[in-house]
Amino acid sequence: MIQRIQTIYMCIVALMAGLLPIGLPLWIDAQGNEIFTSSDIMLSVTFYVSAALAIIAIVLFKNRKNQFVVNRLNMILNLFLLGFFVYRSLNLSGETLVSEKGIGMLIPIISIVFLVLANKAIKKDEDLVKSVDRLR
Numbered sequence: 492m493i494q495r496i497q498t499i500y501m502c503i504v505a506l507m508a509g510l511l512p513i514g515l516p517l518w519i520d521a522q523g524n525e526i527f528t529s530s531d532i533m534l535s536v537t538f539y540v541s542a543a544l545a546i547i548a549i550v551l552f553k554n555r556k557n558q559f560v561v562n563r564l565n566m567i568l569n570l571f572l573l574g575f576f577v578y579r580s581l582n583l584s585g586e587t588l589v590s591e592k593g594i595g596m597l598i599p600i601i602s603i604v605f606l607v608l609a610n611k612a613i614k615k616d617e618d619l620v621k622s623v624d625r626l627r
Contacts, residue, residue, distance in 0.1 A: 495616065498552065500609035501545045504565070504602045509542035515595035518580070528595070537572050541565055541602065548609075555620075559613050566606045573599040 512535070516525035528534040544565040551558040576596045 495552070495612060497558075497609040497612035497616075498549055500605045500612070501549045501562070504605045504609075505542045505545035505549070507598055507602055507605075508538050508545065511598055512538045512595055515598070517576070517595040534572075534575075537568065538598070541568050541572070544568065545606075555613050555617050559610055559617075562606050562610050562613070566603055569599040569602045569606070573603070 512528040516527055517534070518526050520526060528538055544561055548558050548561040548565065551561060576599065580596070
């Protein structure tokens with residue numbers, strides 16, 4: 492059902508992954524310039540794919556198992572993005588490229604939390620349907 496709580500969680504993920512990287516800086520370099528996702532095409536594509544997977548999962552509301560799998564794929568994609576951000580921030584030496592981390596680096600973490608909450612709600616719905624089927 493489309494009016495369930497997992498739909499709200501996935502809408503939050505889609506909005507965060509699709510809109511927030513445009514306005515929130517990922518980091519600030521040593522000269523004080525804010526670096527957004529638009530400066531790196533792979534980061535932009537990764538965020539937009541994450542938003543698209545969340546929208547696809549919303550559309551798959553009739554097939555909860557596929558919805559669960561698409562959310563898992565989205566979590567893996569966000570973990571990859573988070574790993575890239577951690578690698579990028581820890582691997583740079585001194586003040587050469589990154590001076591300050593921006594709030595945009597937290598988007599994958601928040602997305603993963605909402606995807607986990609959505610998967611819990613999907614699992615709860617699936618268990619409810621199985622328990623009703625047992626009574627027939």
